[in-house]
Amino acid sequence: MPKKSNAAERIVRATAALLASRGYAGTGLNDIIARAEAPKGSLYHYFPDGKPQIASAAIGFVGREVCDFLDQAGGRAPHARNVLRCFTATLRGWLEDSQFAEACPVFSTTLSIDTELAPVHAECRQVLQAWHASIERALCADGLKKEAAASRAWLVLAALEGAVAIARAEQSLRALHATERELRELLPA
Template sequence: MSTPPRHRGAIVRAAATLFRRNGYAATGINEIAEVSGAPKGSLYHYFPDGKDQIAEAAVRFAGAGVVATLEKLEQEHHTAAAMIRAYCRLLAGWMAKSGFRDGCPIATTLLESAPQSANMATAGREAFAGWCAVIARALVRDGFGKAEARRLSTLTVSAIEGALILARVERSAAPIDDVAKSLASTLQLKPPARKRAAG
């Protein structure tokens, strides 16, 4: 029986936290080891390709965490609009708790590393696709067509990502609140316009 990966999870979680707070380039292997509590040798044992491989794992870990959160909210709310309002409330609280030091769990890493790393770009695409899939599914449940639900899910993720940047710069949850209200209005299914009676 193989030995369970004692330190791998701690390394990935520490890297995800450090990358979203400080950026990819500003985070070193020694800092990841220190925050994770793992021996430095463990980093190279689990991630022989170094920081790039750790970052890819951190993006996948953080991306899956967002999917899990969205799926939970999808079950708890009857409409996509309500789900997104609840998610934005969570984001606003999380940002405020960090003193607006934290950003999106994957965007900070991807912006710095994806252009040079095909593996990182793939991890990022899959993460965003997972988020969009949950939102699109909720929109289809609400009565939107699949193509429109897909477009609106992309709009939703893009708007939230932008709001997180503004919130971090302004050190305020107001941009997240504004986007939540606008998205909630946009994601409401509007009844089709009645045809005018002839004559």
């Protein structure tokens, strides 16, 4: 994300929140401007390629924030269980803070289908791969072999993202809590 101005940062943060609640198709430039409280000219000044560039920046921003958090959690034993606890807490926070109106902006955007989304989907892939790598590193640090850790990391990531979708639909954290409990049993102690 560009560090050029407070307006650029507000635009990226506003876009991340809108993607989390509305997905790509439901997020309009006027919505971004209103939520960011930024002049319309800022959009085109900092993001001359328009909505795809803004969405990519927002996804990258969220991706880095979460990955940093996961990497910190994975630095302490039991590594993978700490990552699971912290990742679940992040997802739970998005749901609770928004009263289930927002979910993971990366997941929400990945589900959007639009011809202009190729660069945005590329950013989503990079973020999901980075999160997977963080989980995999934690599993390896707990003693799993690389191949088993890679497979288990995908399971953790897919299960949590799926639980978020269910939690949002049910307006309840029940699925997220159950998924975290079940995943904990699959991770080294």
